Amino acid sequence: MAGTATQKAGTAEPTRRDFIVVAASAFGAVGAAAAVWPFIDQMNPSADVLALSSTEVDLSQIAAGQSVTILWRGKPVFVRHRTEAEIATARKDDTADLKDPEKDEARVKKPEWLVMMGVCTHLGCVPLGQQGEYGGWFCPCHGSHYDTSGRIRKGPAPLNLPVPEYTFLTDTRIRIG
Incomplete structure (x- = not known):
């Protein structure tokens, strides 16, 4: 073959x-x-947009019981130096009947500092501080009441005031974003 x-x-x-x-x-x-x-x-995103992506806040000028409003990404952010009484009230209210259940310790990194977006979760209004039935925030537009931890307690708002991403750079300085 x-x-x-x-x-x-x-x-x-x-x-x-x-x-x-x-x-x-x-x-x-x-x-x-x-x-x-x-x-x-x-x-x-351009450089000017990236520059707005975070902001730093000096906490040393905020006395206990005082709040400041910071503008971040075009929206208000409430930074509150809570008193011992406010912290105790917020922790006591952890067991209350909440629309959007969330413990106070899950909303703060240090108990004395509360950082949250200042926009009502109902229609986007800006709530007024240290008012309302629960000593926290009150949205006069539609009657939403938030407690000393920013949790919705009464009114049409469906959710708690959101907590933005933030980190403590030092004991007296935070970076939001």
């Missing part, structure tokens, strides 16, 4: 042409990605 086929059908070895096709495809994919990247990169 002259020359028998030692190769099975369908298992051809890669040829030089196969290598060239794979290499050209990979080169084309890299080129396409390089061409598209500037269009994708231009969708990243």
Whole structure:
């Protein structure tokens, strides 16, 4: 018998042409990605937007029982230096019948400092501080009452006042955002 086929059908070895096709495809994919990247990169936030993404607050000027309102990302943020009585009331109210149950300790990183967004969760109004039936915040637009931990207690608002991301940089300075 002259020359028998030692190769099975369908298992051809890669040829030089196969290598060239794979290499050209990979080169084309890299080129396409390089061409598209500037269009994708231009969708990243600009430097002025990134500068607004966080803000630092000096807590040393806020006396116990006092609140300040900070503007962050175009929205008010309430920073309150709570008194011992307010902390005790907030912790006692952990067992109250709450619309949006959340313990006081889950809303604060240090008990004496309460940091939360100052926007009512009903229709986006700005609540008034240290008013209402629970000694916290009161939204006069539709009658929502929040307690000393910013939890909804009465009225149409469905949720507690949200707590933004914040970290303590020192004992007297926080970064919001």
